[in-house]
Amino acid sequence: MSNVARGRRVKLAGLALATTAVLLTAGCSSSGSSTSADGKVTIEFSQWWGSELPDGDLQKIVDDFQTANPNITVKLLTQPYSSLQDQTTTAGVSGTLSDVVGLDGAWVNNLVKQGALDNLSDEMKSSNYDASQLSSQVQIDGSTYAIPVVNFVYPLFTNDTLLAQAGVTTPPATRSEFLTDAEAVTAKTSAKGWILPLGTTNPNGVQNDVMSWLWASGGSMLKDGKPDLTNDGVKSAVDYVKSLYDAKVVADGTFTLQEPDKVTQFTNGQVGMMVDSLAHITTIRKANPDLKFSISAIPAEDGYTGKRGIPFASWGIGVSNNSAHKAEAWKFVQYMMSKDVNANISSLAHGFPANSTATPDFTGSDPLYEEAFKIYQAGYPANEFVGLPTSDQLMRDFDTEFQKTLNGDGSVSDMLSTTQASWSKAF
Amino acid sequence: MTALRTGRTPSRFGSARLAAKSAPYGFVAPTAILLIALMVVPIILVIGYSVSDGAITTKNASFAGLTNYITLLTDPEFWNAALNTLVFTVSSVVAHLLIGLGFSLMLNSKLIGAVPRAVFRVIYILPWLFTAAIIAVLWRLLLDPQGVINYLLQSVHLTGSPIAWFGDPSSALLAVTVMNIWAGYPFFMISLLAGLQGVPADLYEAARVDGASGFQQFLNVTLPQLRPIIISMAMLDVLWTTQQFALIWLTTGGGPISVTEMLSTVTYKLAFTGFDFSAASASAVIVLVFSLIVAVFYVRSQRSES
Numbered sequence: 001m002s003n004v005a006r007g008r009r010v011k012l013a014g015l016a017l018a019t020t021a022v023l024l025t026a027g028c029s030s031s032g033s034s035t036s037a038d039g040k041v042t043i044e045f046s047q048w049w050g051s052e053l054p055d056g057d058l059q060k061i062v063d064d065f066q067t068a069n070p071n072i073t074v075k076l077l078t079q080p081y082s083s084l085q086d087q088t089t090t091a092g093v094s095g096t097l098s099d100v101v102g103l104d105g106a107w108v109n110n111l112v113k114q115g116a117l118d119n120l121s122d123e124m125k126s127s128n129y130d131a132s133q134l135s136s137q138v139q140i141d142g143s144t145y146a147i148p149v150v151n152f153v154y155p156l157f158t159n160d161t162l163l164a165q166a167g168v169t170t171p172p173a174t175r176s177e178f179l180t181d182a183e184a185v186t187a188k189t190s191a192k193g194w195i196l197p198l199g200t201t202n203p204n205g206v207q208n209d210v211m212s213w214l215w216a217s218g219g220s221m222l223k224d225g226k227p228d229l230t231n232d233g234v235k236s237a238v239d240y241v242k243s244l245y246d247a248k249v250v251a252d253g254t255f256t257l258q259e260p261d262k263v264t265q266f267t268n269g270q271v272g273m274m275v276d277s278l279a280h281i282t283t284i285r286k287a288n289p290d291l292k293f294s295i296s297a298i299p300a301e302d303g304y305t306g307k308r309g310i311p312f313a314s315w316g317i318g319v320s321n322n323s324a325h326k327a328e329a330w331k332f333v334q335y336m337m338s339k340d341v342n343a344n345i346s347s348l349a350h351g352f353p354a355n356s357t358a359t360p361d362f363t364g365s366d367p368l369y370e371e372a373f374k375i376y377q378a379g380y381p382a383n384e385f386v387g388l389p390t391s392d393q394l395m396r397d398f399d400t401e402f403q404k405t406l407n408g409d410g411s412v413s414d415m416l417s418t419t420q421a422s423w424s425k426a427f
Numbered sequence: 428m429t430a431l432r433t434g435r436t437p438s439r440f441g442s443a444r445l446a447a448k449s450a451p452y453g454f455v456a457p458t459a460i461l462l463i464a465l466m467v468v469p470i471i472l473v474i475g476y477s478v479s480d481g482a483i484t485t486k487n488a489s490f491a492g493l494t495n496y497i498t499l500l501t502d503p504e505f506w507n508a509a510l511n512t513l514v515f516t517v518s519s520v521v522a523h524l525l526i527g528l529g530f531s532l533m534l535n536s537k538l539i540g541a542v543p544r545a546v547f548r549v550i551y552i553l554p555w556l557f558t559a560a561i562i563a564v565l566w567r568l569l570l571d572p573q574g575v576i577n578y579l580l581q582s583v584h585l586t587g588s589p590i591a592w593f594g595d596p597s598s599a600l601l602a603v604t605v606m607n608i609w610a611g612y613p614f615f616m617i618s619l620l621a622g623l624q625g626v627p628a629d630l631y632e633a634a635r636v637d638g639a640s641g642f643q644q645f646l647n648v649t650l651p652q653l654r655p656i657i658i659s660m661a662m663l664d665v666l667w668t669t670q671q672f673a674l675i676w677l678t679t680g681g682g683p684i685s686v687t688e689m690l691s692t693v694t695y696k697l698a699f700t701g702f703d704f705s706a707a708s709a710s711a712v713i714v715l716v717f718s719l720i721v722a723v724f725y726v727r728s729q730r731s732e733s
Contacts, residue, residue: 114484201679201681253594396700
């Protein structure tokens with residue numbers, strides 16, 4: 001082949017590559033957000049909520065918004081939670097995030113670092129929005145970047161039948177009562193007292209089943225927004241969980257159990273107590289209609305009289321920093337957080353409204369939801385992993401070190417110091 | 428006329444020749460473009476990410492040289508994952524080969540009738556029909572502390588208390604390896620069975636005439652005849668097993684206490700929980716280089732066979 005011919009082929013190959021790259025880039029960066037000739041604006045709303053709500057319910061909520069705001073059309077982009085996280089991360093950096101985005105608190109810090117999320121504190125200020133109606137906000141460096149829309153709390157579930165067989169008449173309210181009851185269930189029934197899922201595939205057991213003991217007694221794992229794992233409160237909570245493990249009242253296989261295993265074992269009557277999401281009540285009722293169970297606040301340290309933090313997961317909402325229609329997007333966020341809409345969506349989702357003035361409608365729903373709402377109102381939503389950098393990784397680091405300690409390798413103090421050092425690197 | 432003819436004919440001939448020459452490129456072009464877009468471009472991007480700092484998560488990732496590689500290669504956790512991957516891969520490939528060879532010999536044996544052979548063939552192939560998710564669920568149920576295996580072991584008094592096979596640091600690597608062996612041996616079995624059926628009968632006849640015993644026939648006829656298939660299968664299996672992710676992720680997630688952490692799980696965690704896409708890319712490139720080395724041997728063995 002002559003040099004000229006070779007050069008031509010190289011040029012052609014280069015052109016093909018460049019064309020492919022342009023096509024790929026164009027394909028990736030296309031956005032559904034637009035303004036039509038008559039001034040009507042279309043904004044996109046990416047979330048996983050639509051797939052978890054009854055069919056068409058989210059669209060109805062959106063339709064009502066569109067009726068009230070005829071110049072704004074909201075295009076729903078619904079995807080499963082598991083795939084949305086990765087996609088949101090990559091869309092954040094490529095500047096292709098939807099105008100309005102459904103957010104898990106754990107994603108927020110990373111997206112803010114990318115500059116992908118709009119500063120909602122500024123939006124609130126410019127629109128004179130009354131932020132006092134919000135039960136919580138996800139803030140980074142004092143500014144709000146995401147707002148929880150619906151909260152799903154994690155109370156203590158107790159199997160009434162197993163507890164009765166063990167001679168326990170009321171759910172435990174303190175740590176010592178819980179240990180005694182767990183021992184009684186383990187000794188007097190064929191079940192174990194408690195279940196602690198510490199599998200690392202999804203390490204949320206650290207948040208829901210370990211740190212929940214800390215928050216229930218008003219403790220904190222942070223100080224001035226930085227890790228503070230070596231404080232007395234954390235040590236006391238982790239020591240307590242270890243004491244339950246050492247007392248052999250915890251279901252076997254802790255180190256690889258996941259949240260679904262916890263729900264399955266509780267549903268099948270293999271464990272007497274678990275800390276779990278209220279969202280699973282329907283699942284449990286469907287799988288075992290004969291199971292009699294109650295819910296109560298997570299036991300606190302003996303003698304503790306303050307308000308109890310109750311762990312929660314939430315459907316959060318934010319606005320893309322690259323949105324060409326921030327005003328319209330913020331209008332939609334305000335609509336989702338308004339008293340009636342917020343109450344409606346939380347009722348549909350079997351969660352609790354994050355607008356503190358809204359009251360969910362419990363008509364026709366399981367009485368346990370109303371019971372849980374009282375627990376929720378008596379305490380405060382607590383989840384210190386929300387907004388932290390690489391939350392999942394922090395939980396996984398804690399999980400691995402805690403497994404070592406439970407396995408007999410080192411003390412709780414050493415484990416907390418080691419984890420504190422690894423967490424500090426992420427901040 | 429002649430001049431006209433001589434002027435036209437080369438032109439027509441030239442066009443036809445050009446068309447004939449370019450036709451194969453036309454046929455290959457769609458695949459080539461897809462390969463470039465879906466394989467070459469991503470690989471180049473990943474290599475680029477691996478020598479940058481803050482890839483994907485920051486808009487202006489800076490050049491980091493070999494920093495990510497040095498960080499990874501000096502991290503004991505990475506070497507722990509590499510060692511686990513080695514143990515997992517070698518054990519799996521050797522067991523796949525032995526079990527596959529054993530079952531294929533059995534299915535090829537004339538000692539078994541046609542009906543039982545067909546039944547065994549279906550039973551032995553079953554693991555290959557299941558997806559990773561089903562295999563993981565199945566083995567989690569089998570090895571659960573309240574599962575079938577523990578029940579059987581306790582029934583025959585081989586153990587006093589139930590064992591959390593996946594959850595116990597001393598047994599987890601063994602458990603995931605056994606699960607992977609179960610999931611993968613049919614690939615060897617089918618390939619070797621096809622190879623066995625292709626061994627000429629007269630070779631065995633000649634060996635028998637020479638007075639060779641059954642074992643000698645296996646050593647001197649069967650194994651040499653299967654050698655090319657065994658080498659090819661083993662190399663492919665090394666590549667696949669090194670990259671096994673789904674079974675590990677769905678059963679142990681790399682735990683407990685990192686005893687089943689593999690290069691694949693480390694890479695995933697770096698990317699999607701640590702949001703360190705640069706380090707994840709470096710890890711992926713290291714696995715890619717290792718895979719390329721094995722692939723070179725594979726291609727060489729294929730060439731020598733042909």
